[in-house]
Amino acid sequence: SSGINAECPLRPGDGFGVYAYQDINGSAPVVDECGGHFGPVDESGEVVYHYHSRQIVPYHLACQGPSLGKCASTQRGTNYCHPGCGYEVCVQPGTKEEKLAAYLDNFDKTWLSKYTVNPYQQ
Numbered sequence: 001s002s003g004i005n006a007e008c009p010l011r012p013g014d015g016f017g018v019y020a021y022q023d024i025n026g027s028a029p030v031v032d033e034c035g036g037h038f039g040p041v042d043e044s045g046e047v048v049y050h051y052h053s054r055q056i057v058p059y060h061l062a063c064q065g066p067s068l069g070k071c072a073s074t075q076r077g078t079n080y081c082h083p084g085c086g087y088e089v090c091v092q093p094g095t096k097e098e099k100l101a102a103y104l105d106n107f108d109k110t111w112l113s114k115y116t117v118n119p120y121q122q
Helices: 097-104
Strands: 036-040 047-052
Touching: 036 097, 047 097
Parallel strands: none
Antiparallel strands: 036 047
16 A cells, blocks of 8 residues: 555444554554554544554454543453553654644643653654
8 A cells, every 4th residue: 555544444433433453654553542543544644533453352442532541441341451552642653743733622732731642753
């Protein structure tokens, strides 16, 4: 492929897309406990929250994200949470900060200061 994610026809009830095993240009996705992250999904660089398929259980998503470190509290019985990136908000490395901020402005402008965020800037 041309380095663009292949989106699966699956859209969970939260409306965020599910994409292939790899991120743009074949890099490994850095996902949260739900199996998603903030990052670009095509060559435009526009940022969205989205999930990635996995080759292990859970194959798609463990909870509706972003997890904000709270996946385990959504599980009943078996815990399908991903290990996560070690932070409350997971952003794909190389994501442009201004595009991330513009996307997050649609939800809560304080997320990047309110929650822990993995080091995504390269």
